[in-house]
Amino acid sequence: MSTALRPAGFRQPSVFRAVEGALEAVARRRRLAVLLIGLLPIAVRVAQLPWAPAPEPVQHDEFSYLLAADTFASGRLTNPPHALPWHFEAFHIIQRPTYASKYPPAQGLILALGQYLTGQPFAGVLVSVGLMCGAICWMLQGWVSPGWALLGGFLGAAKYSIHHYWIDSYWGGAMAGLGGALVLGALPRLLRRPRPGAGIVLGLGLAMLANSRPYEGLLLCFPIAVVLGRVYFKDSKPVKASDVRKACIPVIVILVITTGLSAFYNYRVTGKPLTTPYTVHERAYMPVPPFLWQHLPPFPDYHNPTMRKFGLQLVEAFNQQRSWHSVGRRLLEIWELPHGLDFSEEIRENPAVIWFPLNAAGLLAALWMLRSRRMRVATICFALVTAGMLATSWYLEHYSAPIAALRILLWVEFLRLLAAQRHVPLAVWIGRCVPVAVAAYLAIYLVRTPLRIPSITGIQIDRPRITAELERLPGKQLVIVRYQRNHDPNIEWVYNRADIDGAKIVWARYLTPPENLALLQYYSGRTVWLLDPDRVPVRPIPFR
DSSP, rough: OGGGGOOOOOOOOOOHHHHHHHHHHHHHHHHHHHHHHHHHHHHHHHHHHTTTTTTOOOOHHHHHHHHHHHHTTOOOOOOOOOOSSGGGGOEEEEEEBBBEESHHHHHHHHHHHHHHHSSOHHHHHHHHHHHHHHHHHHHHHHSSSHHHHHHHHHHHHHTTSSSSSSTSSSSSHHHHHHHHHHHHHHHHHHHHHHHHHHHHHHHHHHHHHHHTTTHHHHHHHHHHHHHHHHHHHOBBBBOOOOHHHHHHHHHHHHHHHHHHHHHHHHHHHOOOOOHHHHHHHHHHHHOOOOBBOOOOOOOOOSSSHHHHHHHHHHHHHHHSSSSSHHHHHHHHHHTTTOOOOOOHHHHHHHHGGHHHHHHHHHHHHHHTTTTOOHHHHHHHHHHHHHHHHHHHSOOOOGGGGGGGGHHHHHHHHHHHHHHHHOHHHHHHHHHHHHHHHHHHHHHHHHHHOOOOOOOTTTTHHHHHHHHHHHHTTOOOOEOOOOOOTTTTTSSSSOOOOOOOSSSSSEEOOOOOOOHHHHHHHHHHTEEEEEEOOTTSOOOOEEOO
């Protein structure tokens, strides 16, 4: 991949010379390299569609993002509140003052783009992952040579296209990963040759982070702001402060526009420019604080037992997180290192763990990068975001999406360190075997039935099946969902389209008899079904 992989005095097979020569030619054409890396995860996932079609939403978060997508695709920023909101309460969704998703709009917008253009939000997922992987390759081109950037882009594209939930669900971190890659790619370009184009890219990256993962994005941008601020106010060889100021004008303009649009969005959804939908939801439904050091707030007054049960589970999980053992486990999760005794079981639960050798090697590279002035800021960004996530109440892989490109940079730096050991042929061979092994794994993955992300049992099969059956019936349908006392609140059925009353199928909660009567009167023209998901077989019956 790079001439550094061919140390003096080390004989290499002609096959490697030919392949590396061809890839070097591609890498030198930087735009072509970015395009190819961006198309790779899309092509891999599209090739699987015959046996692995577009995923069905499973997690609570996915339905919330799909609600945002349906809202935006309909040409609205939010939806009017329903007359009977307690029948339609759902996790991560607010009912008052408007009916909307609690999440920042970036993920919903890309899903809405896919839904609007193709009728399938999953198309937006593919586009977002492709853009992120292409941006990672572009970002690496600013930090390392083109050959190493192409290699890192390939590793990133393989990571996020091999049974990864970012490309096989609706709640991944591709938009935040795209924003982080743009910010990190603009930094070395501004420091090396300040131009307004790099400032525009930096501003767009900041806007994406602010509207996807604002907390982690802020932590990532703090060291970058310090570095740029030093140059902005003081000349630093070989960069002039005046050139950096000119290049940063687009950043300021984009941030002002983003702030205004965000305030307008908040105003339409919550009625207040400075109050986000996320804040409204946390006040109404969340029984735990966002950070581990905070005290538990008053327990919410839930209107149905399922959400109350889920709230109690959150409180129990929060109390378990407040221990040094849990913090250590969280640290291993952030680094994507094994933290259990049964490695095979851990792979089934979190397939990203298969990359743990490179993640462990990347940590060693991070220690070396601290010695390099050019690379030091990247390591500091990675460490600061990691420390910030250790303080939060929860962690999932997409929380660390803003530093996804940094993770790949650490991998590349480790491989560069191996290639630099010119008098240790074994090190060169190890570095050469990594991309070969990843390419072989990707090829095997494409010709066999792919490993699927573990999903909640039952809902992935039954809800789409029942929905399809009801869609074929004439007229509009109302499904009243009644749970048993032992129902698992992680398996939720009550989710609806943006236009609840206009949907063919309306899913509602079973509440008290007077409230159920009001629901029946409100939807008097619909066929009414009663569904008990805790009884086998799961099937709707006429409501009497």
